[in-house]
Amino acid sequence: MDTRELETTAALAQIELREGDLARLGEAVSQMLAYFETMNALDTEGLEPTTHALVKDNRTRPDSVAESILADALIEQAPEREDRFVVIPNVL
Amino acid sequence: MPSDWTRFSAKLEAYKAYALPLEKTIGSFLSFRPDSPASSAGELAGIPFAVKDNIAVEGFPLTCGSKMLADVISPYDATVVARIKAAGAHVIGKTNLDEFGMGSSTENSALGRTSNPWDATRVAGGSSGGSAAAVAAGLVPFALGTDTGGSVRQPAAFCGVYGLKPTYGVLSRYGLTAYASSLETPGIVAKDLGLLETVFHAAKGRDPNDQTSLDAESSTARPVKTIAILDGLSDLDPAVTAVYEQTIEHLKELGYQLVAVTLPTLEYAVPAYYTIAMAEASANLARFNGIRYGHRPVYAENHESLVRQSRTEGFGDEVKMRIMVGTYVLRSGFQDQFYTKAQKVRTLIRNDFAKVFGQADALLTPTFPVPAFVHGDKTMNEFQQKLADKFTVTANLAGIPALSFPAGLAGGLPIGMQLAAPAFAEARLLEVAAAFAGRVPVADCPGTSLDWSK
Numbered sequence: 001m002d003t004r005e006l007e008t009t010a011a012l013a014q015i016e017l018r019e020g021d022l023a024r025l026g027e028a029v030s031q032m033l034a035y036f037e038t039m040n041a042l043d044t045e046g047l048e049p050t051t052h053a054l055v056k057d058n059r060t061r062p063d064s065v066a067e068s069i070l071a072d073a074l075i076e077q078a079p080e081r082e083d084r085f086v087v088i089p090n091v092l
Numbered sequence: 093m094p095s096d097w098t099r100f101s102a103k104l105e106a107y108k109a110y111a112l113p114l115e116k117t118i119g120s121f122l123s124f125r126p127d128s129p130a131s132s133a134g135e136l137a138g139i140p141f142a143v144k145d146n147i148a149v150e151g152f153p154l155t156c157g158s159k160m161l162a163d164v165i166s167p168y169d170a171t172v173v174a175r176i177k178a179a180g181a182h183v184i185g186k187t188n189l190d191e192f193g194m195g196s197s198t199e200n201s202a203l204g205r206t207s208n209p210w211d212a213t214r215v216a217g218g219s220s221g222g223s224a225a226a227v228a229a230g231l232v233p234f235a236l237g238t239d240t241g242g243s244v245r246q247p248a249a250f251c252g253v254y255g256l257k258p259t260y261g262v263l264s265r266y267g268l269t270a271y272a273s274s275l276e277t278p279g280i281v282a283k284d285l286g287l288l289e290t291v292f293h294a295a296k297g298r299d300p301n302d303q304t305s306l307d308a309e310s311s312t313a314r315p316v317k318t319i320a321i322l323d324g325l326s327d328l329d330p331a332v333t334a335v336y337e338q339t340i341e342h343l344k345e346l347g348y349q350l351v352a353v354t355l356p357t358l359e360y361a362v363p364a365y366y367t368i369a370m371a372e373a374s375a376n377l378a379r380f381n382g383i384r385y386g387h388r389p390v391y392a393e394n395h396e397s398l399v400r401q402s403r404t405e406g407f408g409d410e411v412k413m414r415i416m417v418g419t420y421v422l423r424s425g426f427q428d429q430f431y432t433k434a435q436k437v438r439t440l441i442r443n444d445f446a447k448v449f450g451q452a453d454a455l456l457t458p459t460f461p462v463p464a465f466v467h468g469d470k471t472m473n474e475f476q477q478k479l480a481d482k483f484t485v486t487a488n489l490a491g492i493p494a495l496s497f498p499a500g501l502a503g504g505l506p507i508g509m510q511l512a513a514p515a516f517a518e519a520r521l522l523e524v525a526a527a528f529a530g531r532v533p534v535a536d537c538p539g540t541s542l543d544w545s546k
Contacts (some may be wrong), residue, residue: 001420002208009218013374013419014381015412016404030415031475033420034499036363039433042440049435050442052259053276053491054515059303073167086384089394 096545106544118227134180142235145186148267157201160406170267179294183505187222196477217247224251230540236281240359245496249459249508261306264299272369301415320452331502365485367434373419459508495521
């Protein structure tokens with residue numbers, strides 16, 4: 001994979017490539033993709049893709065009101081907060 | 093059931109005198125709290141267990157072996173943990189793993205180093221390396237892990253204990269930190285097969301919080317008569333070949349009929365597996381952005397920069413590589429070439445298994461082509477470790493159950509063999525493994541003991 005493709009992919013993945021990352025991670029990514037291409041030797045014409053081994057249908061449940069006991073405990077995990085709000089840098 | 097463990101609370105000080113020095117050498121836990129309160133009711137009453145640190149346990153950290161989540165404490169229990177607790181067992185620690193379950197050695201953990209209790213210069217395997225090491229060292233009688241492509245079975249094989257990857261959906265994934273959702277399942281590591289079975293039955297079944305969870309169908313339970321073996325296996329370490337051949341002889345002498353079969357798609361299972369796993373990982377790990385929880389940079393000018401810095405600083409190299417590959421194969425224009433292709437290969441693998449199980453009740457293969465390798469082994473780098481996953485990933489692609497069992501020793505190291513069966517036929521795996529253990533008892537890891545319970 002060339003440097004531009006790698007940088008585009010990293011930007012989409014919201015990862016910064018820093019000094020030295022380009023060579024090291026770039027090589028590992030290219031090696032994986034080249035390996036994936038070995039699948040092309042296999043004829044898969046006309047086969048249905050398997051997205052899930054055993055799940056065949058969508059499952060729904062009644063839309064009923066229930067209490068969540070987790071909300072406050074989860075909010076407390078935020079790195080920075082004010083009351084029940086999560087603080088982030090200015091958006092505008 | 094090993095009766096010694098029910099005396100755990102009464103013998104706590106003796107246990108700690110045994111466990112704490114040993115744990116210093118092997119490093120199986122990321123958090124270790126032997127004093128956690130025990131329960132006195134239920135079929136597992138008083139028995140302690142350990143949980144891989146990517147599965148939620150209320151009040152314990154949930155680090156996933158990552159700097160990203162180093163400070164996160166779980167406010168709830170995963171369904172499998174809650175069910176095992178309800179049966180009377182109690183959690184005494186969270187075990188080390190490759191970051192987010194990505195690896196085969198536990199060397200990708202950002203938070204600790206785990207060594208094999210059989211030989212501390214060697215790895216415990218991965219990604220559930222801490223769980224397997226803790227069980228092998230006699231620090232807990234059983235532990236939970238997760239298995240996305242072999243992460244319960246391979247460390248179990250390296251450490252000389254049992255590792256069960258059940259049928260996809262039979263153990264709920266609620267409370268697991270998602271890596272590759274269509275492939276992964278909780279799994280159980282234990283040294284005692286009867287205990288493993290009790291834990292499995294306590295934990296299994298449909299869960300309203302996991303829409304892919306399933307009730308096990310029992311119709312496939314029948315005595316095993318025929319076992320398939322693969323024709324023309326190559327690329328195995330001589331130690332693994334030797335134990336594999338001995339295992340076949342033992343199974344013949346136990347009266348099983350062995351049938352040679354082929355899995356024509358086996359060589360393509362690993363690229364298909366990693367294409368799917370990395371694609372799903374890139375989507376699942378998008379949630380880690382340093383906003384609601386997890387690592388946040390000291391300073392960020394704006395929201396975008398906060399997310400980017402959080403991920404860049406929080407994730408290790410292997411995780412970044414997998415996210416980037418996954419992002420690439422899902423980019424418009426590349427999806428058919430990689431992702432859809434891999435899903436079609438997955439169809440072929442399922443078809444292969446359907447044929448095999450038309451001819452035999454179960455399939456025997458080695459769990460991993462080599463025994464536990466030494467820390468930092470250059471011949472088993474990250475890429476080579478992935479190639480070696482071929483026997484284990486097939487079960488995840490097909491969603492079928494598989495069990496790694498201790499089959500013998502070679503050069504002082506345990507070697508594991510794997511049995512696979514059709515969906516919901518876990519009973520067949522346990523039945524054959526129990527018969528085998530009647531002939532070849534599970535070896536004790538040198539230096540481990542249950543004397544503290546006396």
